[in-house]
Each structure stands twice: as C-alpha cells, then as structure tokens.
Amino acid sequence: MKTYFKKILTQIQFNRKKQQSFLEDLASLLSDGVSLKEAIGMVETISHGHTKQIATTMSKTLAEGQSMVNGLTYWFPTTIVEIIRAGESSGTLTETLRSAAKALDQQSHVTTHLLSSLIYPTIVLTLALIMLVIIKNTVLENFSSIKPLSEWPRQGISLYHLAVFIEYGWWALLSFLILISCMIHQFFTNYTGNYRQKIDSYPLMSFYRDTVAARFMQLLGLLINNGIIVKKALQILSFEAEPYLAWHIMMMEYRLSGGIDNIAEVLDTQLLKSDELLRLKIISKGKGFAATLIKLGEQSNQRNQQVAITVGRIAGGIILVLGASVAADIIFGIYAIGSALAR
Structure with missing residues (x-):
C-alpha cells in the first residue's frame, strides 16, 4: 500500500505534461533514425530531475536485457x-x-x-x-x-x-x-x-x-x-x-x-x-x-x-x-x- 501511494505521488510530481514531453522527445529521436539505446542515452545526458531518473532506469533495464517498458511502470x-x-x-x-x-x-x-x-x-x-x-x-x-x-x-x-x-x-x-x-x-x-x-x-x-x-x-x-x-x-x-x-x-x-x-x-x-x-x-x-x-x-x-x-x-x-x-x-x-x- 505504501509503495502504491508513493507511485501515485511520483506520477503527480512527474505530471501529464512532463510525461507527454518525454514521450514526444523519445519518439522524435527514434523517427530520426536514432537507436532506442542511443535515444535514451541522449535524454539521460541532457535532462535533469525526474526525466533523468526515468532515462537512467530505462538504460539499466535495457542493459539487464529486459523490456524497455519495464523502466516506465513506476512513472507512467x-x-x-x-x-x-x-x-x-x-x-x-x-x-x-x-x-x-x-x-x-x-x-x-x-x-x-x-x-x-x-x-x-x-x-x-x-x-x-x-x-x-x-x-x-x-x-x-x-x-x-x-x-x-x-x-x-x-x-x-x-x-x-x-x-x-x-x-x-x-x-x-x-x-x-x-x-x-x-x-x-x-x-x-x-x-x-x-x-x-x-x-x-x-x-x-x-x-x-x-x-x-x-x-x-x-x-x-x-x-x-x-x-x-x-x-x-x-x-x-x-x-x-x-x-x-x-x-x-x-x-x-x-x-x-x-x-x-x-x-x-x-x-x-x-x-x-x-x-x-x-x-x-x-x-x-x-x-x-x-x-x-x-x-x-x-x-x-x-x-x-x-x-x-x-x-x-x-x-x-x-x-x-x-x-x-x-x-x-x-x-x-x-x-x-x-x-x-x-x-
């Protein structure tokens, strides 16, 4: 229950507008021919705050051989x-x-x-x-x-x-x-x-x-x-x-x-x-x-x-x-x- 409410609080802080911007930036990089791993790395490098944390989590998820989306479940x-x-x-x-x-x-x-x-x-x-x-x-x-x-x-x-x-x-x-x-x-x-x-x-x-x-x-x-x-x-x-x-x-x-x-x-x-x-x-x-x-x-x-x-x-x-x-x-x-x- 504590984890559930913490997740809700995190999603409130990383609000819908920020979530939307993150996904749009990632989609733009992918459509320009950048690989998923490189796109996430670029977002991680230039971002800060929650956006950087998400990109870091996604990078670790990919490095472990898991699905990229597993790194998003806590934030979206x-x-x-x-x-x-x-x-x-x-x-x-x-x-x-x-x-x-x-x-x-x-x-x-x-x-x-x-x-x-x-x-x-x-x-x-x-x-x-x-x-x-x-x-x-x-x-x-x-x-x-x-x-x-x-x-x-x-x-x-x-x-x-x-x-x-x-x-x-x-x-x-x-x-x-x-x-x-x-x-x-x-x-x-x-x-x-x-x-x-x-x-x-x-x-x-x-x-x-x-x-x-x-x-x-x-x-x-x-x-x-x-x-x-x-x-x-x-x-x-x-x-x-x-x-x-x-x-x-x-x-x-x-x-x-x-x-x-x-x-x-x-x-x-x-x-x-x-x-x-x-x-x-x-x-x-x-x-x-x-x-x-x-x-x-x-x-x-x-x-x-x-x-x-x-x-x-x-x-x-x-x-x-x-x-x-x-x-x-x-x-x-x-x-x-x-x-x-x-x-």
Missing part, C-alpha cells in the same frame, strides 16, 4: 504503459509513443476541465463545514449552557449533531469515500461475466467499457496498420491487460479460433458499441479497416472526454448545492434556536 499510468508495451512488442514503438503522448494530452485536457469544475464548489463546501464546526464550538455551546439540547427545536438539534459528526467523524467519512472509490475501481477493472455485460449496458455504468474500447480500437488498428495479423495483435494486447479487457480478448481469440473470418464478428463481444461494429462489418473486407478502427477509437475518446467533463460539471453543481445547503442550515438553525431561547 498503467494505460500508457500498456500502449507502449504493445508498440515495443509489435515493432511499432515510434507510432505508439506518439499515440501514448496524444493520450496523455487528452487526459490532461479532461483533468483540467474536471478540476475547474470541482475546485470552487469543493472550497465552498469545505468552508461551510469549517464554519459550522466553529459556530458549534462557540455559539451553539453557549446556547446549550443556557438551554439543554433536549429542549431545542428539531432544526437546532440536527444542526448540532451534524457539527459534532463533522468535527469528530470527518476522517471516517473521508476514509469511507476513499474505500468506496477503490472498491468501484476494483469492480470495473476485475469483474467479468455475463452479468457484467448487463451492467455495461446502463448509462454511466458503461463509461469504463467505452474508455477501454476506445483504447483497444486505437491500438488494434495501429498494430494491424503496421502489418501485424489479428491473432498476433490480440496476443500482444492481452499481455498484462487488466482482467476486464483480457476477458474480452479471450472471447475474441475463441471466436477467431472457431473459424470466424470476418474481423468485425470476431470483435463482437459487447466491448464495442453496435453502431461501431456495424460500420466495421461493412468495411471488414476492405483495405481501410485498420484506419477505420483508429478513427472510431479517436471518436470514442472524444465522446468519453465530453462525458467526463459533463459529469464533472454535474458533480460540481451538486457539491455547490451541498455547500449552500449547509450555509442555509446554519442560518435557519441558529434562528430557530434563538427564537426558542427568547420564549
């Missing part, structure tokens, strides 16, 4: 590592480095919008809760010395108990929210089966599936476009894939081994949307199949980004309403208690 998100691993395994490293850099740029764009939607409402709610605790320890405690809590109006009692919970139980609430977030993440990345397919059909619940499908289509299209046959491409993508994606790939491989020659039908495991599959079936025999896969993946990514931004705005609105509700409860609660004391 798992999804980005998967993209680069697929490129290294298929001999399309330069293209996949650019694809990974583009994915990081998109993630950075979404993160910026989410933060702008959530920061202000979160500050408002936090200040309202802090104010509630301060008022409880000053005004409400003085009121309780004048009149017992049991004789207060219901609104005043509720306000007092809420303040007590926030003052002494905030850590439990925060821990609960973190636990729920971890459980949701584990569920979506690991749970598979027929019932999971039903869950994926519901709005919002399908967001994880759509995100995985977009990345899968882009990578598969990239591999096929570079001459990798479908069977080999699926094997590459299944390597160290999360259980959810690995399950879908396993079903695709089963359909492929069963003699289905239409690639679109092979991909029909309910990972891709029906309209995407229909379009792929139409052009499955043509030369533009790989390009269409990549384009569909990009379009799906754009839709997913918009969904994430919209959900962030809705969540920000809900948090803002909660903050306003706490402020209103403070005002009406104190008024109700004051009226009771005046009688």
